Amino acid sequence: MFGYVVRRLMSSVLVILLASFAVFAIFYLGPSSPAQPVCEGSGRACTPERLANIEKSMGLDKPVLEAYGTYMKGVVVGRDVVIGAAEYDCGAPCFGVSYGTRAQVTDELKERIVPTILIAIGGSLVFLTVGVGIGIAAAARRGTIGDRVMVSGSLLVSSVPYYLLCLLAWLYLTLKTDIFPTTGYFPLSDGDPFKTFTGLLLPCLVLGVASSPVYARYSRGQMVDTLGDDFIRTAKAKGLRGRTVLFKHALRAAIVPIVTIFGLDFGTLLAGTIFTEKIFDVQGIGVWGLDAIRPPQDLPILTVTVLIGAVFIVVSNLIVDLVYGVLDPRVRLG
């Protein structure tokens, strides 16, 4: 068990390092210098000499590995960031300073991550209740018309591309009609928690409904398998109520694979719900990264979004693997 955890941890760290290095290298080795936007953005003409000067001051003339080393060291202990003529004191964890706004990336990350986390939590609450609920209901009515309607309905919903669902919901439920209030993220610090809630309500609902078919399919399949087991027959035979059998006995045994896909999905959601954020105008991590690639490109922001995304996905993978052993006693981690 211990050896397994150590091995998994090591490979997780390796994946995170490689992913962030990949983004770093892509920009470094790309055709235009990452310093180009800084040079152009300063108002004066961007001559090759000025560009070279700026690159030198930012440390971009060094080999890519060395620059990456400096960056990662900054994440751990903090560093001084130089952009052009200006110098910024960037405390640990330092992810650099935005080329565009000159704001500390770490500070903005803390702000941007809140709506993304809220959407991820809200959306998963919806798809867990709706998806697993439909799955259980369909399994309990296996073979009836109700079952078939639920199965084919969820297949149909899962076939529609997610962003179209989002777009149509936004256009027709908030702009054309007033069924849902204006969406967007209104920070809790504004002192109006109700507005925060209503602003994120539709994004969470759409995200939840669009993701629920996967859960419906998995939980139905698992429940159908489990409901055929002997211990369910025993439970029924000793006179337990149908609901108790369904939720306490069957669901407990069927939940393991659902937890697995939930863990992986949740990590992916935290890595940025780009479509949801862009369409519903929520200023989260995904939109942050998307805006950073529009010229003028902002390398520090892009690096941090990929880094954070990889961390969330890798960590959720790790947690799923470890929790698996706890939930399912048959799994031996070796």
Next chain:
Amino acid sequence: MSSGLSVDELDGPEGGGEAERMDDATPKTSQVAGRSPTRIALSRLAKDKVAVVCAGILLLLVLLAVMAPFICDWLNIYPDQKDPDAPTPSEMLETGGIPSFGPPNYPFTWDHPLGIEPASGRDNLALLLYGLRTSLTVAVAATVVSVVVGVTLGLLAGYAKGVVDAVLSFVIDFFLSFPFILGALALAPIITSRFGGDQDTLRRAELYSLIGILVLFGWMGLARLIRGQVLSLREREFVQAAQVIGVPTWQILFKELLPNLVAPIVVAVSLSVPAYVAAEAGLSYLGIGLTESPSLGKTVDSATVWFQRYPLYLWAPVVTIMIMVIALNLVGDSIRDAFDPKTRR
């Protein structure tokens, strides 16, 4: 979230290869001919009404995409203004970029059945047909390449054991835990800045790099599936027999093992085409996919602001993407059911 690309839950029929070869040898008229898993699956598919209807719709869409230039010629419509015969934007638009024919301000006209794009004056039907073409080209190309890559690496990883397997498995895990859209985000600006000058080179570069990005983040599912299958197949007698009589390794991989993997490959293909269609339109919608070629996703993006005044402009590409993706998904699902030995209907 990424529906379609995960194919872990599939079970391939085992020993399909031998059965298939036997089947080819027996004449078709014989009463007791053994049926290969592939043939069983095909006969099941033919009986599946949903699959047949969806396949019909897809055939129509493919025909429309293939015939796009002829249809546009015939209707005298143009997807861009570079064509010398195409009308200039000023002929088609009033002030403010509003079309001077057809919706939203004028009645329907057969000259432009789906109206004219505001601001650019291009014909919507022509854009739609060419968008369909782009979308299917990208999806098919990405599917073919990712299947070749996935199958080859999966076969290698499963058959090689040891260091090769460990390295390949790590690479698979690495790409699986790399956020896909963020990867596309990081790669998109590189391409535009490298080929920024020339419009035509940029267009082609975008197309190839989009296919490349889709493949880069799309081959792992199949590779992992194939690896798992090969791990169990390689211990079977027919493989061991081939090893003993000295059959070269590549021949074992592609002639002995590959025919046994037809079912999972077909299923993976049928489910990855809709995923790629959706991904192409989605990335283009975000502005990080195609910007120069006609793309349904791009049209959806520019039509969003017009949705109140000119709904047809938005709905035509939206409905087209939906029909295409839903039909592809339903066919894919039927194919998966048909190849699954556990469903006996």
